[in-house]
Amino acid sequence: MDFQVVVLAGGFSKKLVPLVSKEVPKALLPVANRPVLSYVLDLLEQSNLKDLIVVVEGSDAAFRVGGWISAAYLDRLHVDVAPVPEDIGTAGALRAISHHLTARDILVVSGDLVSDVPPGAVAAAHRRHDAVVTATLCSNPVSGPADSGSSGAKDKTKKPGRNIIGLDPSRQFLLHIAAGAELEKDLRVQKSILRAVGEMELRADLMDAHLYAIKRSVLLEVLDQKETFQSIKKDVLPYLVRSQLKSEVLSNGAPQVEENGNDKVNSQSKRITQSQILANASNRSFHELYAFGPDGSASARRTHKCCVYIANNNKYCARLNSIQAFSDINRDVTGEANHLSGYSFSAHNNLIHPSAELGSKTTVGPHCLLGEGSQMGDKCSVKRSVIGRHCRIGSSVKIVNSVVMDHVTIGDGCSVQGSVVCSNVQLQERVTLKDCQVGASYVVTAGSEYRGESLAKKEK
Amino acid sequence: MHRAVYKVGLQYLAGDITGGNARCIAMLQAFSEAIRDYTTPAEKTLTRDLTAKIGSYVSFLIECRPLSISMGNAIRFLKNRIAKLPLTLSESEAKTSLCLDIDRFINEKIILADRVIVRHASTKIRDGDVLLTYGSSCVVEMLLSHALELGKKFHVVIVDSRPKLEGQSLLRRLVANGLNCTYTHLNAVSYIMHEVTRVFLGASSILSNGTVYSRVGTAAVAMVANAFSVPVLICCEAYKFHERVQLDSICFNELGDPQAVAKVSGRGDVNYLGSLGNKDNLQLLNLMYDATPSEYISMIVTDYGMIPPTSVPVIVREYCRDQLWI
Numbered sequence: 001m002d003f004q005v006v007v008l009a010g011g012f013s014k015k016l017v018p019l020v021s022k023e024v025p026k027a028l029l030p031v032a033n034r035p036v037l038s039y040v041l042d043l044l045e046q047s048n049l050k051d052l053i054v055v056v057e058g059s060d061a062a063f064r065v066g067g068w069i070s071a072a073y074l075d076r077l078h079v080d081v082a083p084v085p086e087d088i089g090t091a092g093a094l095r096a097i098s099h100h101l102t103a104r105d106i107l108v109v110s111g112d113l114v115s116d117v118p119p120g121a122v123a124a125a126h127r128r129h130d131a132v133v134t135a136t137l138c139s140n141p142v143s144g145p146a147d148s149g150s151s152g153a154k155d156k157t158k159k160p161g162r163n164i165i166g167l168d169p170s171r172q173f174l175l176h177i178a179a180g181a182e183l184e185k186d187l188r189v190q191k192s193i194l195r196a197v198g199e200m201e202l203r204a205d206l207m208d209a210h211l212y213a214i215k216r217s218v219l220l221e222v223l224d225q226k227e228t229f230q231s232i233k234k235d236v237l238p239y240l241v242r243s244q245l246k247s248e249v250l251s252n253g254a255p256q257v258e259e260n261g262n263d264k265v266n267s268q269s270k271r272i273t274q275s276q277i278l279a280n281a282s283n284r285s286f287h288e289l290y291a292f293g294p295d296g297s298a299s300a301r302r303t304h305k306c307c308v309y310i311a312n313n314n315k316y317c318a319r320l321n322s323i324q325a326f327s328d329i330n331r332d333v334t335g336e337a338n339h340l341s342g343y344s345f346s347a348h349n350n351l352i353h354p355s356a357e358l359g360s361k362t363t364v365g366p367h368c369l370l371g372e373g374s375q376m377g378d379k380c381s382v383k384r385s386v387i388g389r390h391c392r393i394g395s396s397v398k399i400v401n402s403v404v405m406d407h408v409t410i411g412d413g414c415s416v417q418g419s420v421v422c423s424n425v426q427l428q429e430r431v432t433l434k435d436c437q438v439g440a441s442y443v444v445t446a447g448s449e450y451r452g453e454s455l456a457k458k459e460k
Numbered sequence: 461m462h463r464a465v466y467k468v469g470l471q472y473l474a475g476d477i478t479g480g481n482a483r484c485i486a487m488l489q490a491f492s493e494a495i496r497d498y499t500t501p502a503e504k505t506l507t508r509d510l511t512a513k514i515g516s517y518v519s520f521l522i523e524c525r526p527l528s529i530s531m532g533n534a535i536r537f538l539k540n541r542i543a544k545l546p547l548t549l550s551e552s553e554a555k556t557s558l559c560l561d562i563d564r565f566i567n568e569k570i571i572l573a574d575r576v577i578v579r580h581a582s583t584k585i586r587d588g589d590v591l592l593t594y595g596s597s598c599v600v601e602m603l604l605s606h607a608l609e610l611g612k613k614f615h616v617v618i619v620d621s622r623p624k625l626e627g628q629s630l631l632r633r634l635v636a637n638g639l640n641c642t643y644t645h646l647n648a649v650s651y652i653m654h655e656v657t658r659v660f661l662g663a664s665s666i667l668s669n670g671t672v673y674s675r676v677g678t679a680a681v682a683m684v685a686n687a688f689s690v691p692v693l694i695c696c697e698a699y700k701f702h703e704r705v706q707l708d709s710i711c712f713n714e715l716g717d718p719q720a721v722a723k724v725s726g727r728g729d730v731n732y733l734g735s736l737g738n739k740d741n742l743q744l745l746n747l748m749y750d751a752t753p754s755e756y757i758s759m760i761v762t763d764y765g766m767i768p769p770t771s772v773p774v775i776v777r778e779y780c781r782d783q784l785w786i
Contacts, residue, residue, distance in 0.1 A: 280633065
């Protein structure tokens, strides 16, 4: 329906080291034993948006992502993987692929989004008001207990991803958006917008889901004119919201009044009557009222609309942009939001693959996932965790609140709590891990105890 | 699904566009754009394929909101023009011809018709009149503005009703123009009627037996006016006439949102029904239209002149069926 979808799949994110590695770019990080990119692609496939462009930073990562997509989605979707140079930001990535964009509107989705917000509803809100940009907002996901050690500098003031959003009374238009570093400074609100709309609702409990619908002509114009814009969320979107009543991006503003000939005057007056009939019958937004000026005549003020779609409370929406978020999303997808995972859970509320072997007296609690070909020894206990494929887990192992990826060997007597263990890792006997992240192919020596650390192989 | 049709459908669904003329114009403009962007697929004829496509757009619009009678007539006109396209025309010529036809329909049947109606009806307004109107009709609004421009001195009473409260936007525009207005709700119409000299009402459609099919509440206003011997004039373009006959309001109507009757928008505390609304033997009914019998109408002002309600089937027979809207 005239929408082109661009999925920004990132590259090797620095925030997610050591989970990401040369073999596993961020887009292919497993959530509930499926790459995180597959959630976005499934959501788009369900909404019948089958022509996609996936943008990946770095040609290595692009190669791997492309390989996985063509294997998994061979006939279901038509995907173009476009590699872009690293670290150019989301706006830079769009600039790099701008010659591929042909449709009238572009739907920009972040590749690390795990959600069931229907893109069709966002598209409908965008089209209904003929908006220039439509953002998707949803309520903040509940975060688990924060890692004490691994989240770097202790940020007591704000959790990551906090925004201040200004909405109009009908909650359809976006009047103000401030995020991240700007939150520490004073909040500056445009007086003209406030005067035009009358009442603005400021909310701090909404999260930006990074699902934007943008008009292509406006997007290309903004990217051309403003060379310094790097990020859609931090630069492009606030710029468009700030300038919505003093639009500089629309090349088709209010219709010009022609002045020559009687015929033109006649048809002009007919057109005026026609537009008056339409205008009187419809609900005008504050943009139109502002553009028409206080005396009712069409003045030269051009406006554009920034709409917003607020997802229902029962929709799940989360972004994989930190290690804490990774654990949270894994926990949610096996727990409350298990309709997203696409698997059907057993009566015990967990999913054990038929080819997995459990030893005697091994318990697997609810909200767990056990991948195919995994073997567990005797007297093990698994609670609220995700275990990948082909793992060999010894006896008397306790795994609580953790994510274990594929091909992991865990020796006897280990205890893994609140941790992330990547692929091909070997944990020898009696290792205790608490709130740690173990990078790929690492070997943890026997008997060691680690709390809140990040273990990874040294790159040679 | 063409994006213009999609946008118009969403606007209907959300209630952004209301009123027979506005909905019809919006739909025809959307179809015009869709026809301009249309290309005939291989192995298919333009007439058959385009008619099927327009049919699919119409089904989509019906899903968003049931069609008004004016829209139905406009669609019949369009399908008729497509069917009558000569086979020798090339595709681009056919498309331009269709778009020109649509423009001509809007111009002649709506815009010029409104001007003619306004000119005729403003002769019926004298200085010192107190006019009453119900809800918000675009023709009546144009009539009142025109009469004000002609310099006549009169006073307007706007009667409004819940839940749509359409009269408020009309009131705002008339007061901004400088008219003296009174605003009241439907429950006070029998009180205010003894001061009123003429009643002007709009219509969604006029049926073959002279019944006026209009916004719910119009029948009540017309009957009260009749009881007070106040003449009732209906201003309605001829393209809205329909050969159907309807004896009461229930047999063909549109249902609005039932919760709009029980709740007041913007006032969450007004919830007097409370839990009673969930009972099985209570059904909330929100009708959008009603039918005014012809004996309460004094005159209908159309672009074919000022006619009594009994002449409507004559116009339907003479001008509407044979000449097919040209």
